[in-house]
Amino acid sequence: MLISSSLSCSLFTVKFPSGTYNVPRNAFDLYTPRMVKGKGKDKVGLCPICIESVKRGGEGKKVWLSMKFSAYNYHLQYRHGISASSGQPYLPPIAFRITVRRFPQKTEKAVIKEGKCHQCKKWVAVEGVKDVEVKVKEMFWWKHAASCHGPSNQDVRTIFEQDEYFQKLEGFGA
Numbered sequence: 001m002l003i004s005s006s007l008s009c010s011l012f013t014v015k016f017p018s019g020t021y022n023v024p025r026n027a028f029d030l031y032t033p034r035m036v037k038g039k040g041k042d043k044v045g046l047c048p049i050c051i052e053s054v055k056r057g058g059e060g061k062k063v064w065l066s067m068k069f070s071a072y073n074y075h076l077q078y079r080h081g082i083s084a085s086s087g088q089p090y091l092p093p094i095a096f097r098i099t100v101r102r103f104p105q106k107t108e109k110a111v112i113k114e115g116k117c118h119q120c121k122k123w124v125a126v127e128g129v130k131d132v133e134v135k136v137k138e139m140f141w142w143k144h145a146a147s148c149h150g151p152s153n154q155d156v157r158t159i160f161e162q163d164e165y166f167q168k169l170e171g172f173g174a
């Protein structure tokens with residue numbers, strides 16, 4: 001059963017954030033914006049993760065992103081690690097290893113961390129070669145996952161914490 005916007009706002013006692021309600025694939029779809037505004041090239045979607053409270057892993061703020069120029073897609077996939085095709089988090093590597101790099105430049109790392117992909121079975125660098133701090137470390141892996149992993153359908157019970165929110169949504173058979 002799909003949950004309407006007014007019902008979901010009252011269910012979780014949150015304020016209606018503005019915009020038009022956009023129906024997700026199901027209640028556990030982390031990718032699809034619940035709220036959209038504008039049309040065509042001006043269409044923007046509200047990030048469903050950033051709007052959550054810091055306590056619940058969000059940022060407690062409204063982040064509207066262009067749907068037309070893939071800003072939305074980029075943000076969800078490479079800022080949050082949510083697959084556009086499945087609406088679920090990318091699966092992590094199945095193993096890690098440290099590899100010594102053969103001819104590192106001065107500003108580059110001598111060793112690099114790699115993760116093994118369950119899909120293609122390859123070892124993929126999960127960090128950059130440059131010796132600098134990056135904002136979202138997981139991005140290297142997510143970029144590989146976006147191009148390699150097909151649409152997966154993980155059991156939502158393995159993805160979500162089974163807190164009161166989860167239980168409310170599960171009650172709707174979502």
Ligand SMILES: [Zn+2]
Pocket residue numbers: 047048049050051063075079080
């Ligand atoms: Zn976000």
Ligand SMILES: [Zn+2]
Pocket residue numbers: 117118119120121122144148149
């Ligand atoms: Zn792969």
